[in-house]
Amino acid sequence: MDQLGVSVGHWTNAQARTGCTVAIFPRSTVASGEVRGGAPASRETDLLDPTRANAGIDAVLLTGGSAFGLASADGVMRWLEEQGRGVPTPAGPVPIVPTLGLFDLPQGRGVRPGPDEGYAACQDASLDAVLTGPVGAGAGCTYGQWRGTSIDAGLVSATLTCGEVVVSVLIALNAFGEPGPLRRELLRPQGFPIMFQSQRFRRDPEGESEQGSAETTVDFDVATVDKQRWESEGGAEGFGTNTTIGLVATNAALDKVGCHLLAQGAHDGLAQAVAPTHTRFDGDAFVAAATGEVEANIDVVRSLTVEAVAEAIGSLGSEV
Template sequence: MSITRVAGLKLGHFTHAERPTGCTVVLCEAGAVAGVDVRGAAPGTRECDLLAPSNSVQQVHAILLSGGSAFGLDAASGVMRWLDERGHGLAVGAARVPIVPAAVLFDLWVGDGRIRPDAAAGYAACEAASSAEPQQGSVGAGCGATVGKLFGPEWAMKGGIGTASLTVQGVTVGAVVAVNAVGDVRDPATGRLLAGARSPQCGLRDTLAALQAGALPKALLAGANTTIGVVATDAVMSKVQMQRIATMAHDGLARTLQPVHTGFDGDVLFSLATGAAGKTLEPTVLGSLAAEVTAQAVLNAIRAATGLPGLPAHQDFP
């Protein structure tokens, strides 16, 4: 069950063949009401200001999630070109301007950092987009993602991208999240650590327990991490309501990532409402569901991730 169960959406990945990086696009070609909530202290974003409820643009046509740090924002230009060629965009006089907000994560230290998603990568992700169940794990924007870096990247594990959805009262809520956190990933239902900082003695260190015991984190670069994602629904919602949904969805990150929203992360969640279900849902209910599917998407990302040399994944541990 993925975000593509939300009527009116398609999802596509581009995974670079030359190093672990890529981008992921969520297409809403007919337009969708959108919001955003930026919680990390070092974000890399594009077109976020227009999503403020007080600003005039009412719909977007895609959301891009990308690796490559700020360089990866270039991939949004390829998404714009793909939409423009098909006549999708905001009507401005005789012109149509595709609206494509974007956010990036830092993966430049995994492989050759000179190789980043560009406009061609964004265009290719659009070409690959469909409403089918998407691949999860080490693909698209999650290809070079890592977690558990508070005590140094040498102890990190592989992150990834995951998706989940729920349907309640005829309304579907879904999420896709690229997990590249400085912190650990914990299953809130069981309390079990799934991935995070590894211990020199083998196994997982448990970052939160180590901090409580007085361990000091290694000096890290601000913004060298970041978890980014999209929560979406086919309910009929307003721009003000979708801003609140994006805020509530961050609870799903807080349940699964420890620590989260740090000075080393640029955590960003976008929200989309296609209205394709033709009905609404009370915003508090919808926001609660959004937090749940966000949490499940994080867990799915980690369970599906595959390791790299020196970067084991969850599935590499017994």
């Protein structure tokens, strides 16, 4: 994020396995976002809608503690107010801090990020290389609960460039599903028959096309959730205890509509890298921000976003 002038800081409680991560953006940064998961915890995300008047943001906060952790945004706002950041009003500046929360309460054992912790994350913010793994909002992240077990995850990041265009992503992976090669082992009963119907086109020597069809039945025998293991490890109680949250930052000159398209692209990358995703048990959400330094084709920037998110999640094995 340093290439974009974005300062990132963390507050981490390693023992309680919770924390928060703040990204402080340059002035005049434009942003939008999109929430696709079924169980989100968020604050100030409505104003990210392209139809809302305010286009700018001052920071983005990713936090553990579920809805309780959203209170950490108060500390971020306090720090920004002290710096004179925010939307000018007759009563003083009002900082704009979209905040996304994830569920790590079982790991936190009653410890949740609050205003003081959000303030501390701002004090920690710098342009140094972004820490990843079990830090900040990633401290209590896990994935794989769809199998009835939890595997440690954390913060992941990636930066891609195309000419002068830079796209960076920072993601707290706390998914109900899982990344990697196993993502194609979908939740299906063993031996469940799936019918595929394909349309095939043949071209005769005269150039006329002729349509045919074929049907194929395939019996899948894939890995499924072991019911006994699921119940013994508390998997049934894990429903609703997930959420992958993240941010996209670029130096491209985009308006709110363009940033919204980047947020959509981030979700596309998530869907490529994790399965199942966007479930009723996740609150998957992304904020996308543009600092406006380089003119760029929106489709190029969106493609970079999709690839960056997939690459960041694909790096999980080396990050945590």
